[in-house]
Amino acid sequence: xxxxxxxxxxxxxxxxxxxxxxxxxxxxxxxxxxxxxxxxxxxxxxxxxxxxxxxxxxxxxxxxxxxxxxxxxxxxxxxxxxxxxxxxxxxxxxxxxxxxxxxxxxxxxxxxxxxxxxxxxxxxxxxxxxxxxxxxxxxxxxxxxxxxxxxxxxxxxxxxxxxxxxxxxxxxxxxxxxxxxxxxxxxxxxxxxxxxxxxxxxxxxxxxxx
Numbered sequence: 001x002x003x004x005x006x007x008x009x010x011x012x013x014x015x016x017x018x019x020x021x022x023x024x025x026x027x028x029x030x031x032x033x034x035x036x037x038x039x040x041x042x043x044x045x046x047x048x049x050x051x052x053x054x055x056x057x058x059x060x061x062x063x064x065x066x067x068x069x070x071x072x073x074x075x076x077x078x079x080x081x082x083x084x085x086x087x088x089x090x091x092x093x094x095x096x097x098x099x100x101x102x103x104x105x106x107x108x109x110x111x112x113x114x115x116x117x118x119x120x121x122x123x124x125x126x127x128x129x130x131x132x133x134x135x136x137x138x139x140x141x142x143x144x145x146x147x148x149x150x151x152x153x154x155x156x157x158x159x160x161x162x163x164x165x166x167x168x169x170x171x172x173x174x175x176x177x178x179x180x181x182x183x184x185x186x187x188x189x190x191x192x193x194x195x196x197x198x199x200x201x202x203x204x205x206x207x208x209x210x
Contacts, residue, residue, distance in 0.1 A: 001170055001171060001172060001173060002171065002172040002173070002209070003172070003173050003174075003175070004172075004173075004174050004175070004209055005174070005175055005177075006159075006160065006174050006175060006176045006177065006180075006206050006207075007206065007207040008177070008180075008204050008205070008206055008207075009192065009205040009206065009207055010044075010047075010204070010205040011202050011203075011204050011205075012031075012042060012044070012047050012202060012203040012204070012205075013197075013200075013201050013202040013203055014200065014201030014202055015035075015040065015049055015201060017035075018035045018040070018201045019035070019036070019199070019201060020035060020036060020183075020198060020199050020201060021033050021034070021035060021183055021184065021196035021197050021198060021200070021201060021202065021203055022034040022035065022036065022057065022058055022059050022060070022061070022183055022184055022196060022198075023057065023059055023060040023061030023062075023070065023071065023100065023101055023140070023183075023184040023196065024061060024140060024183075024184030024185060024186045024194050024195065024196045024203060025061040025062050025063045025068065025101075025184075025186045026063065026186045026187070026188050026189070026194060027041075027063045027068075027081065028189070029043075030042060030043060030044070030050065030051075031044050031186070031194050031203060032061055032063065032068060032081070033061065033184060033196060033203055034057030034058065034059065034060075034061050034070060034184070034196075035057065036056075036057060036058050037054070037055075037056060037057065038052045038053060038054055038055070038057060039052065039053040039055055039057045039061065039068065039070060039079070039084075040052045041081075042203060044188075044194070044205065053068075053079065053081070053084035054084060055070060055072070055077065055079060055084055055086070056070075056072035056073065056077075057070050057071075057072060058071070058072055058073065059071035059072070059098050059099055059100075059101070060098065060099055060100040060101025060102075060110065060111060060140065060141070060184060061101055061184060061186075062101040062102050062103040062108060062109075063081075063103060064103040064123075065103075067079060067080065067081065067087065068080075068081050069101060069103065069108060069123070070101075071092055071098050071099075071101055071110070073092070073095060073096075074091060074092050074095035074096075075089050075090065075091060075092055076089070076090050076091070076092050076101070076108065076110075076126065077089050078090075078123075090121075090123070090124070090125055090126035091126045092110070092126070093110055093112065093119050093121060093126065093128060094112055094115060097112050097113050097114055097115055098110050098111070098112055098113075099111040099112065099113040099138060099139050099140070099183075100118075100138060100139055100140035100141035100142075100150060100151065100184065100185060101141065102140075102141040102142050102143055102186070103123075103143075104143035104148075105143075106123075107120045107121060107122065107123060107129060108120075108121050108122075108123045109121075109141050109143070109148075110141070111138040111139060111140060111141040111150055111151075112138060113137050113138055113139065114137060115138075116133065116134040116135060116136060116137060116138055117131055117132065117133055117134060117138065118131075118132040118134065118138060118141055118148075118150060119131055119132075120132075132148075132163070132165060132168050133168050134150070134152075134161075134163070134168065136152035136154050136161075137152055137153055137154040138150050138151070138152065139151035139152060139153050139158075139181075139182050139183050139184070139185065139196075140182060140183060140184040140185025140186065140195070140196065141185060142185050142186045142187045142193070143187070144187035144189060144208070147162050148162065148163055148164075148165045149161065149162050149163075149185065149187070149193070150163065150185065151182035151183070151184075151185040151195065152182070153181040153182055153183065153198070156178075156179070156181075157175075157176075157178075158175075158176040158180060158181040158182045159173050159174055159175045159176055159182075160173070160174040160176070160182065160185065160193060160195075160206070161173050161174075172209065174206070174209060176195075176206075180197065180200075180204070181197065181198050181200075182195045182196065182197075182198075183195075183196035183197065183198040184196030187208065190208075191207060191208050191210070192205050192206065192207065192208060193205070193206045193207075193208055194206075
């Protein structure tokens with residue numbers, strides 16, 4: 001397994017009125033992050049929030065190229081990012097333990113925190129298509145260039161892991177500095193990960209290993 005230390009490129013926040021950062025996503029330009037009762041759009045160049053949607057948002061966030069998906073309690077909502085309108089709702093796999101959320105290969109991928117799992121689910125009805133086991137608490141989930149990455153946060157230790165989606169073998173680990181946890185996780189599709197910082201109220205840009 002390849003190991004490295006995280007290179008934090010930039011910290012964003014804390015932001016006014018934001019006590020905790022949960023899910024994180026990226027729409028090609030802006031970083032979206034969930035703060036409990038809102039979804040915020042962050043301009044990563046200026047570091048300023050530029051938009052907010054009043055929707056329940058206490059766990060993972062994903063973007064499919066057109067719509068946002070947001071875990072809130074026992075459901076996953078499909079949301080118009082311009083208006084905040086909820087277009088569809090499906091059940092979340094495990095109410096209260098679902099953490100990260102990602103979009104890839106036409107499916108949603110749900111991290112389950114204490115269950116230490118990543119589930120591939122059907123975005124139309126929430127049906128579980130595949131289960132990937134982990135040996136650590138799973139937080140954020142993202143796909144980039146065919147690679148599956150997820151965040152961990154357990155016993156005050158956190159890292160980013162690249163795993164084999166077929167075998168769940170850990171292929172690479174990027175260790176976060178002491179005291180810095182990862183809640184949400186998303187790639188910008190290039191050389192950066194955006195990591196939610198939980199109760200710090202921050203979002204951090206971390207260099208993606210090459």
